Amino acid sequence: MTDHRPTRRRFLLGGALGAGAALLGCDMSVQDTPTGRVLETAEHLTRSAQRLLQGRHALAREYRATDISPRFRVNGSSMPDSDAYAALLDKRFVDWRLRVDGLVARPREFSLDGLKVMPSRTQITRHDCVEGWSAIARWTGVPLAEVLRATGILPSARYVVFHCADELEPTLDGSGRYYESIDLVDAFHPQTILAYGMNGKELSVGHGAPLRLRVERQLGYKQAKYLMRIELVDSLQGLGAGRGGYWEDRGYEWYAGI
Template identity: 65%
Template sequence: MTPFLTRRRLLVGSAATLGAIGLTGCDDVVQNSNVQSVLEMAEQLTIRSQRLLVPKDKLAREFSEADISPTFRPNGTSQPDSEDYARMTENGFSGWRLKIDGLVERPVELSLADLKKLPSRTQITRHDCVEGWSAIGKWTGVPLGPILQSAGLKPGARYAVFYCADELEQTLDGSGTYYESIDLIDAFHQQTILAYALNGKNLEVAHGAPLRLRVERHLGYKHAKYLMRIEIKDTFSGLWGGKGGFWEDRGYEWYAGI
């Protein structure tokens, strides 16, 4: 008998397959319009199915202290290649500010100290990487929804776009700089936090210091590290490849829900 294939395993497996395509021949995928069309149709089906089957406020599984992984492997970049970022680390991120702008009534800039004064949330969750590994960690940070609400979302606001300090490719137009995005449904989910601590300690550089996104119902590449700016937008037009993220511009699916 064929083993029962859970919905979660199906989604993770599909994303992992797409990840393998992206790592070994992403340009071929992007340049092949037929393949790209099929992927985009499949992604729309995934989004609709996820929204239909999973209540918007349903929580990702949380674990106990005893379940925390002895080591938590960094995902993506472990050391941004940026002189500006190097200076920030030398100063303990004292000059770092998170900018929130775009379709908001009151653009703001928040220091790490400002964020740590706000009500926090701690959650022990599992990080699932598209490369096929998982780890459980305890994250502490500020829920994103209330921050966006305090900035005053304008009519038409639909997406939160996260700009990061790490540059994965040297490009003249900035398209090699890491960025990600989520819609406001996920932005206001109670487990979506701007995390500044892992396992009771301030984030290390390898894990995204000083601040990273934790959006627990998505695969790991959505959890943007080294956050510098959040822009609220109504569309992805004007964002480099127009797909809503660094890897998405290179063939990955935008909605990586699990």
């Protein structure tokens, strides 16, 4: 689950030109209209322009410890409404496993301790929410690239899908589970990590324990919490409404670059 509950708005991002994000009013009815198709084309152009101008591996700004915000909101789910999750939490996630499968050569399950012995990265970055607030925090976790290399991505893979433990409401595919996705460019970005620590402590339940995604060059709704499974796919069409994420299925841009 993301770290906020967005308002029902759609972003057409102008960040590639240094202008921030321009807000466009939208509802679900616009998605399959000519207007919706124009917006999707604009999203693709924004992504291409941002990566051309900034470079695929350009880093998001990192801050000093003195810049860390005294308060970092817990929005959206504060705890998944799931007996299975509650049981994992009761045992301090000893029995939790992150499943990595799909288009990989070696499907695997990783324990929390197993992830913690892998190479790690700590970064102090700013979380920008579509609701208009920001907060700076120190995140520690394993680079997503390390996990993907350990499973061997197949040549046909194009996207990384994050399946989560929480539900906000029944999703369009009937599963009710929150999900999010990114492409392989962002998956292998050096600041894209699977975070298990925040501000020098274990990740709290409200902020996504035991594991959450940090993809620092995108807006807050891409930072999926309560990770349970990572799936490599060649297309997003078979997931939810085929738009690549819970909020994307409800009108948000799939690429939320800043």
